[in-house]
Amino acid sequence: MSAYTITENEMEAIATGGAFLGTGGGGDPYIGKLMAQSAIAEHGPVTVISPEDVEDDWLCVPVCMMGAPTVMLEKLPNGGEARSALEQLEAFLGRKADALICIEAGGLNSTIPFAVAAATGLPLIDGDGMGRAFPELQMVSFTMQNVAATPMVIADEKGNSSVIKAISNQWTERLARSQTIEMGGSALVALYPMSGAEVKKGILRNTMSLIFEIGKVITGERANNRNPAQALIEKLNGKRLFTGRVVDIERRTEGGFARGTAVLKGMDDDHGRTFRVDFQNEFLIALDEKDQPLALTPDLICALDADGGLPVTTEQLRFGLAITMIGLPCDAQWRSEAGIELVGPAYFGYPQAYTPLEDLPS
Amino acid sequence: MSAYTITENEMEAIATGGAFLGTGGGGDPYIGKLMAQSAIAEHGPVTVISPEDVEDDWLCVPVCMMGAPTVMLEKLPNGGEARSALEQLEAFLGRKADALICIEAGGLNSTIPFAVAAATGLPLIDGDGMGRAFPELQMVSFTMQNVAATPMVIADEKGNSSVIKAISNQWTERLARSQTIEMGGSALVALYPMSGAEVKKGILRNTMSLIFEIGKVITGERANNRNPAQALIEKLNGKRLFTGRVVDIERRTEGGFARGTAVLKGMDDDHGRTFRVDFQNEFLIALDEKDQPLALTPDLICALDADGGLPVTTEQLRFGLAITMIGLPCDAQWRSEAGIELVGPAYFGYPQAYTPLEDLPS
Known part of the structure; x- marks a missing residue:
């Protein structure tokens, strides 16, 4: 087409x-x-x-x-x-x-x-x-x-x-x-x-075709009373990072950006664990309770409402919201040396070296 | 010409x-x-x-x-x-x-x-x-x-x-x-x-002709071992505000401007008095020890080195420097309502109403 x-x-x-x-x-x-x-x-x-x-x-x-x-x-x-x-x-x-x-x-x-x-x-x-x-x-x-x-x-x-x-x-x-x-x-x-x-x-x-397809999957799954997380993970070769409830959210508008950090308490299979996500407009890093990265920029960290199944933006994060965090591998261009220099963890001030999502522990 | x-x-x-x-x-x-x-x-x-x-x-x-x-x-x-x-x-x-x-x-x-x-x-x-x-x-x-x-x-x-x-x-x-x-x-x-x-x-x-003339007066007076203050006051219909020595100078680069305040102890005829000048790049206001204005923007507040006779810029102000401060009436356009709105004391956050230099006490 x-x-x-x-x-x-x-x-x-x-x-x-x-x-x-x-x-x-x-x-x-x-x-x-x-x-x-x-x-x-x-x-x-x-x-x-x-x-x-x-x-x-x-x-x-x-x-x-x-x-x-x-x-x-x-x-x-x-x-x-x-x-x-x-x-x-x-x-x-x-x-x-x-x-x-x-x-x-x-x-x-x-x-x-x-x-x-x-x-x-x-x-x-x-x-x-x-x-x-x-x-x-x-x-x-x-x-x-x-x-x-x-x-x-x-x-x-x-x-x-x-x-x-x-x-x-x-x-x-x-x-x-x-x-x-x-x-x-x-x-x-x-x-x-x-x-x-x-x-x-x-x-x-x-x-453009991809976001259209993603939108149709989310709509279709929700119409069938299913949370779209699993279907999206399968379709996009992604990885479930965790499911958790926001227990702390700190945000500020600084240097023209929406920056902040959210802390989440694990739910379901992740019960008893704690997670942290940082954002500068977009989610940049997801960490577990030992500060081990679960996903690092430029790989994608995407949030879905664990209940309603719709995507969640950082400005919608609020105390008590349950979300499923999904990691997706970024485009191969971003994993090149030039790509990591432009958008890797070091550019945003993180000490962790970029490791592809697939090679990180769950 | x-x-x-x-x-x-x-x-x-x-x-x-x-x-x-x-x-x-x-x-x-x-x-x-x-x-x-x-x-x-x-x-x-x-x-x-x-x-x-x-x-x-x-x-x-x-x-x-x-x-x-x-x-x-x-x-x-x-x-x-x-x-x-x-x-x-x-x-x-x-x-x-x-x-x-x-x-x-x-x-x-x-x-x-x-x-x-x-x-x-x-x-x-x-x-x-x-x-x-x-x-x-x-x-x-x-x-x-x-x-x-x-x-x-x-x-x-x-x-x-x-x-x-x-x-x-x-x-x-x-x-x-x-x-x-x-x-x-x-x-x-x-x-x-x-x-x-x-x-x-x-x-x-x-x-342009005016600054050329002023420059020639300053150079001529200095060549004859005279401080040019008096000649400039006469030529420009100005007013001696005070002569004093800098005893305190506070400056900061803020919002892209050089801002600051200098405090001066009076000398010669002004012995025993204290003066203050504020600047945002340019001098905006000169006050005496009772916070009475001696000159207010948009009238000109011009500094001459009391010894050498050369003009002094705010970045040259330093502890111990003796200066003669001269007030000059601004152009008539600045004294209109629109002019005072654009560059009068209120625009710069001063409570004092603009009063022409000639009507202020010495």
């Missing part, structure tokens, strides 16, 4: 799957889903195309939201800012975009590109730059393929915007992050303008 | 006069002087033209440095960033500049435009937006004339840059300040692109 369409109704599954691959962060896709559904209702369905169908000389642009998910939820985008960011980037480049890209197949940013695609009529490429969500903008496969994040447009809901040009994607992150903070904690951005050839080289493939 | 040239040698007087009108801030013009002298040596003298000789449809652009003077001194510009900021703004506007403007006739920013004028061959207009130095970028006469600060380019010495577009000049200040901090505390900017007609409406006239 080289191209297919996503309707208003199908956005439900996209948003659910996006919340799961969001690894606790990236913002609840609910807002983006509403934006996308409203745009699809007005302009018609979104066409999703395979990277192989992208012409080499196309201009392809990711559009997304930047900032702390906790802030995004309180500062709703009006729907026009993401499109405005794209149009300002097009004006700066003197060229119209031919296709849109999803920067991260997780959280709010997995649904916002559908809203912009519907509104502009542009196709959305089946893939993304992370295969999950990550907190910083240089953390994409495109950085490993030497695609520059700039020129980049950052726009807020008030009408302020900047075109940033930076000497590295790390500098882009620094400059855009300080603008995001000044703009109130969240902003809409269009960045990594790239050719179709660069897309084919760098994109993590088929992840 | 509608146009004249400034040579390498004459930059000495420009820099000295600029340091005096810098009201303690704006950075020591020494670096800008060296940049300007080097550019004049290579490209020839700078032509200064009267605002009346500017054509209405010209594109006129201020170029300046932004940030904490204390940082500027440690992070020397290489000379190319200011020109690069201008060129990026020209590229964004799709049009070459016809003339340059000095944003503030004080401190480093009174000399940097001479360096860019020499390097580009563009004329420099005889005037500025402040008639002194102020710490924030919206604090210019152009704001009162509804000239937008954006599109604005901000560039650092590493090669990073942004084009900012904002909904107000206050928002431009916020967004550009956070970029400046992220860029290391200082940056070069090109902003307030305006037509010749707007220049004629908003510019504070003849201030």
